[in-house]
Amino acid sequence: MxxxxxxxxxxxxxxxxxxxxxxxxxxxxxxxxxxxxxxxxxxxxxxxxxxxxxxxxxREPTEDTAAPEVCLWTPQNTEGNSNLKDVGEPATTGLPTAGTRPMTVTTNQGGPISIELDLAKAPCAAASIAHLASQSFYDNTNCHEITAEGALRCGDPSGTGLGGPAYSFHSENVPTAPESSPAPATEPPTYPKGTVAMISNPPGANSSQFLIFFKDSISHDPAYPIIGRVTGGLDVVEKIGALPTVADEAGQKVKPENDVVIQSLTVGEPVLDPASPADPTGTPSPAVSGSTEASPNAG
CATH class of the missing domain: 1.20.5 (Single alpha-helices involved in coiled-coils or other helix-helix interfaces)
Structure with a gap:
């Protein structure tokens, strides 16, 4: 055991x-x-x-590749306002800001009137006019006023001075008022003959209306942004400026006695000055706006 x-x-x-x-x-x-x-x-x-x-x-800082906005468009209320016409808005980016852009106005008083839009000093005005021209906005509209400053006023389809597209934009390139003292012996014109400028009511809310000056004009309180100049057909503008006037709806004797009709308004491709640098936006120019091909009503 x-x-x-x-x-x-x-x-x-x-x-x-x-x-x-x-x-x-x-x-x-x-x-x-x-x-x-x-x-x-x-x-x-x-x-x-x-x-x-x-x-x-x-991390390397990420590069912002978004194109910078060149112009801003302020929408306008079209409800109850038959003077405004909605044809969309121009682009805000990729707009040319160097060189010039040709604009051609043909009227029933003869023509054509050739204009050079200044892309460096008034890129937004040029972009707006090109956009409106591409929509045939100006075709078959009246230049409804011969102003006291010596300019032909055009670009309002309503013919009232209150019409335009359904957007507005701020003024560019408004001349500086001349110095009051000492006064020069010969004061240079604020708006030389052949100047093309925007006009709006109120000032600064530009849309489609523009002035073509047929004589030198001096202003001590300039409000019209200069956007270009006439390069051909100034004699046609002078001929229109000499037309007799009748009272408009407001009773002011500023309306041409014979209708001055824009039969077509076209805007061509941007043209760079050979002496100027390439387009500083670094982007291709937009397609032709209001060219003969883009505007079927162009004559």
């Missing part, structure tokens, strides 16, 4: 030793794994810290 109990004790002891050995081996493996993970983590932190110190995580 004693020998049987001894064997059982030995077997139990051996089993316990095996269990303890397995537990010890498992504990050693866990410690090795933890040590390996810790070492790897330290290595990752060292590498990341070195990369950060060398600027690997620095």
């Amino acid at each position: 004693a020998s049987s109990r001894d064997r059982q004790r030995k077997l139990a002891r051996a089993k316990l030793d095996r269990q303890m050995a397995r537990r010890a081996a498992a504990l050693r493996r866990r410690r090795q794994i933890r040590a390996g993970v810790g070492t790897a983590l330290i290595l990752v932190l060292v590498v990341a810290g070195s990369a950060w110190a060398l600027g690997a995580f620095d």
